Amino acid sequence: MESMTKDDTVRLRKRHIGASCKLFFKHDPIKIVRAEGQYMYDEKDRPYLDCINNVAHVGHCHPTVVQAGVEQMSVLNTNSRFLHDNLVMCAKRLTSLFPSPLSVCFFVNSGSEANDLALRLARAHTKHHDVITVDHAYHGHVTSLIEISPYKFNLPGGGGKPDHVHVAPCPDSYRGKYRDTDHGLDELGRKYAEDVKHIIAKARGGGRNIAAFISESLQSCGGQVILPPGYLKNVYRYVREAGGVCIADEVQVGFGRVGKNWWAFQLQGEDVIPDICTVGKPMGNGHPVAAVITTPEVAQSFANTGVEYFNTYGGNPVSCAIANAVLDVIEKDNLREKATRIGNYLMNILRQLMDKHPIIGDIRGVGLFVGIDLVKDRESRDPATAEAQHIISRMKQEFILLSADGPHRNILKIKPPMVFSQKDADRVVTTLDEVLTEMKQSGIDILSDGSPKEGSVSPSERRKLIEDSIEDEPHGKKQKIIKDSDGIKI
Numbered sequence: 001m002e003s004m005t006k007d008d009t010v011r012l013r014k015r016h017i018g019a020s021c022k023l024f025f026k027h028d029p030i031k032i033v034r035a036e037g038q039y040m041y042d043e044k045d046r047p048y049l050d051c052i053n054n055v056a057h058v059g060h061c062h063p064t065v066v067q068a069g070v071e072q073m074s075v076l077n078t079n080s081r082f083l084h085d086n087l088v089m090c091a092k093r094l095t096s097l098f099p100s101p102l103s104v105c106f107f108v109n110s111g112s113e114a115n116d117l118a119l120r121l122a123r124a125h126t127k128h129h130d131v132i133t134v135d136h137a138y139h140g141h142v143t144s145l146i147e148i149s150p151y152k153f154n155l156p157g158g159g160g161k162p163d164h165v166h167v168a169p170c171p172d173s174y175r176g177k178y179r180d181t182d183h184g185l186d187e188l189g190r191k192y193a194e195d196v197k198h199i200i201a202k203a204r205g206g207g208r209n210i211a212a213f214i215s216e217s218l219q220s221c222g223g224q225v226i227l228p229p230g231y232l233k234n235v236y237r238y239v240r241e242a243g244g245v246c247i248a249d250e251v252q253v254g255f256g257r258v259g260k261n262w263w264a265f266q267l268q269g270e271d272v273i274p275d276i277c278t279v280g281k282p283m284g285n286g287h288p289v290a291a292v293i294t295t296p297e298v299a300q301s302f303a304n305t306g307v308e309y310f311n312t313y314g315g316n317p318v319s320c321a322i323a324n325a326v327l328d329v330i331e332k333d334n335l336r337e338k339a340t341r342i343g344n345y346l347m348n349i350l351r352q353l354m355d356k357h358p359i360i361g362d363i364r365g366v367g368l369f370v371g372i373d374l375v376k377d378r379e380s381r382d383p384a385t386a387e388a389q390h391i392i393s394r395m396k397q398e399f400i401l402l403s404a405d406g407p408h409r410n411i412l413k414i415k416p417p418m419v420f421s422q423k424d425a426d427r428v429v430t431t432l433d434e435v436l437t438e439m440k441q442s443g444i445d446i447l448s449d450g451s452p453k454e455g456s457v458s459p460s461e462r463r464k465l466i467e468d469s470i471e472d473e474p475h476g477k478k479q480k481i482i483k484d485s486d487g488i489k490i
């Protein structure tokens with residue numbers, strides 16, 4: 001099946017691909033040669049259960065999606081300066097899934113392009129420049145977005161926070177600044193929102209003006225964070241009172257992943273409507289297509305600048321055919337209903353593991369967006385970073401792909417293709433149970449004081465485990481984390 005040996009692929013990659021482009025499992029990377037549904041197959045045709053690929057939303061290589069792309073590619077592909085039905089139909093269908101007044105679309109090629117354009121729209125509309133972002137957020141790889149992504153700019157080589165960016169505390173009720181141990185959920189929503197209000201007041205006091213508040217509607221890189229109730233409603237009000245607009249980044253969590261709604265911002269209430277919403281990843285099921293959805297008013301302000309928006313590939317007939325096919329499959333296969341059903345089932349059986357394994361501090365999620373927060377101690381909630389990396393490596397050996405994220409990289413993320421089944425959920429939880437039991441029995445369990453017990457893994461082995469983990473985007477906080485949790489300097 002493989003056209004090149006895995007070693008040759010590794011060698012060529014090392015020679016010709018920039019070192020900052022990281023691999024999952026650096027010490028033993030996986031070579032994937034094909035995929036179908038929720039399975040990815042390596043060069044030996046071994047199937048890995050994919051629990052992390054929210055891009056392959058309706059299942060890897062879904063035949064309906066593939067066929068739509070192939071058919072359109074064999075007829076026409078060109079830019080959006082020509083009339084084409086695929087473009088207008090895609091815009092009509094997509095906007096029909098949003099609450100009014102979100103009815104105007106711009107098509108782009110990636111989540112980064114979508115968020116960069118969202119900033120341009122916000123600045124054109126408000127004539128302000130500054131942006132409020134949420135701590136630990138990641139919004140994309142282009143310069144304008146690295147500037148508003150604490151996940152990146154806070155790295156040792158990350159360049160730091162620019163003056164026009166203001167960072168709000170991550171509204172994480174489990175391990176954030178305000179916690180569920182001290183406050184009720186509604187109070188948490190209010191308190192975290194009030195912090196944004198203070199940030200706005202401080203910025204304005206210093207002569208600055210807010211163009212936009214941007215946040216994911218569920219924070220993914222930040223550690224599968226579910227926003228407390230009332231948070232967005234209050235934040236959006238404060239931002240609008242200051243003349244800014246509100247951007248919901250749904251690049252990871254949109255298109256029905258949360259089950260009951262198409263968009264995760266809707267979890268915060270029917271009256272919570274952003275001015276601009278960005279979507280991407282799942283939109284093309286792996287094909288690069290993304291979009292910005294906004295109000296006629298914001299779109300008009302952008303048009304009033306007199307500067308044409310032209311994007312060579314954005315909205316091309318092939319991308320739009322694919323995006324339309326993805327919408328067809330979500331609807332036809334009832335994938336939103338499935339996300340709710342399987343997601344609830346998964347969280348229930350995961351919660352049953354909590355009695356047996358004190359390392360599981362919290363299980364949180366909505367639909368097929370689930371996080372398992374691993375702790376050294378339930379009281380202190382100290383993150384179990386090394387353990388998370390060990391679990392990921394062991395799950396890989398069992399042919400299950402999981403990843404860890406959050407500022408301490410201790411939160412196991414589960415965000416599989418939406419075709420993920422009850423049987424898959426059972427397999428993941430049974431295997432996780434076995435791995436956690438084995439960790440206890442072999443003494444890798446380091447819950448009590450954070451140091452490896454006699455006969456447990458050595459510090460260098462733990463370092464390898466951490467380096468070898470799977471990552472969504474290059475994370476790079478390793479140095480700090482390893483020092484924090486293990487006292488090992490890299």
Ligand SMILES: Cc1ncc(COP(=O)(O)O)c(C=O)c1O
Pocket residue numbers: 109110111112113115138139140141216220249251252280281473
């Ligand atoms: C929340 C969020 N926004 C934006 C992006 C950028 O999307 P892309 O990688 O398609 O440019 C990402 C990518 O991981 C993301 O997670």
